[in-house]
Each structure stands twice: as C-alpha cells, then as structure tokens.
C-alpha cells in the first residue's frame with residue numbers, strides 16, 4: 001500500500017483521499033509532497049481537496065492550494081496550483097507565485113536559500129494576520145498548525161511564557177484557565193518547532 005498523501009482528522013478530506021487512492025493507484029501522484037518547513041500541510045489550512053486541474057502540471061491531483069495566490073504574472077487561464085507543484089518550485093518558477101512574505105525572513109538575516117524555501121516552495125497558512133514565519137537557530141522553523149486541545153493542556157511552558165510575555169511561573173498560574181476554554185482556531189495559536197534545537201514557539205492569531 002503506497003503512503004497516503006495526507007493524514008487529516010477531517011472526514012471530508014479522508015473521504016477525498018479514499019477516492020483518490022483508488023483512482024490514482026500506481027501513479028507518482030501517490031507520493032505526498034514533502035515540505036521541509038511544513039511537515040503537516042493538512043494542518044495549515046492551505047491545502048484542500050479539489051477536482052480542478054492544476055495550472056502548472058495540467059493534472060487533477062485531488063488537492064489544490066486554497067489560500068490567496070500572490071503573483072504579478074498570472075494569466076487569465078490560471079486556475080489552481082497543486083501542492084506538488086508548490087513543493088518542487090514549479091508554481092513559483094512558472095507563475096512567479098510567492099507563498100510567504102519574504103520581508104520578515106529577510107529582516108532576521110536568514111540565508112537566501114532558506115528564505116526562498118519558505119517564500120517559493122512552502123504553502124502559507126490560514127491566518128488573520130500576514131503569516132510571519134518563526135525563525136530559530138539561523139533557520140526558519142517548522143510550522144505545525146494550530147495547537148491541539150491536548151497540547152493546550154500540556155503545553156511547552158517556555159513557549160507559553162514567551163507568548164504571554166511573562167515568566168514561566170506566572171504563565172503556569174494564568175494559562176490553565178485559558179486552556180480549559182481553548183478551542184483550536186478560535187483564536188488560532190500556531191505552533192512552530194525549530195528544526196535544530198526543537199524549541200517550540202507559539203504564535204497567537206487574532207482578527
């Protein structure tokens with residue numbers, strides 16, 4: 001059995017995958033795209049099931065990028081881009097699509113290839129604010145999506161303290177009451193993990 005392209009808690013997406021699994025058996029489309037900085041793209045809100053043909057590879061791959069497309073160079077015929085064409089850079093090179101804002105990354109002095117990895121080959125994430133990718137150890141961090149309820153009840157305390165701009169001791173007093181009422185995505189608390197030292201950063205997103 002080839003690996004599933006995505007693993008999701010969404011019944012809708014799981015249903016779409018079941019269809020896809022039988023209809024594309026044996027195809028190279030069965031291999032999930034690998035995003036260095038977004039290991040769980042199904043948690044980003046950026047990839048959704050779609051029957052449309054990708055404007056880059058001219059193939060209906062079952063999934064498409066769901067967030068706003070930013071480019072100065074989109075022809076009228078452009079419809080959608082699949083996650084595979086994001087991962088291999090085809091969407092960026094063919095259509096000049098930029099998936100993430102490079103300014104925040106540039107301000108942090110990251111190397112050009114890291115910045116390009118995030119801006120040109122990594123799906124963004126659904127947020128109220130402009131997605132500001134977290135960085136650590138001279139690299140961009142992995143995006144892990146919304147904090148789960150389980151994680152909210154057993155959080156990384158240092159990350160909570162930094163998010164609340166308080167001490168760990170103070171965070172441990174105030175956070176449990178919030179965690180008891182926490183519903184993922186209402187508001188979103190995004191989790192980033194450093195690829196080198198595994199430091200966790202939480203990023204709160206409000207309208």
Ligand SMILES: [Zn+2]
Pocket residue numbers: 054055056057058059081082083084085
């Ligand atoms: Zn494609």
Ligand SMILES: [Zn+2]
Pocket residue numbers: 136137194195196197198199
């Ligand atoms: Zn680090």
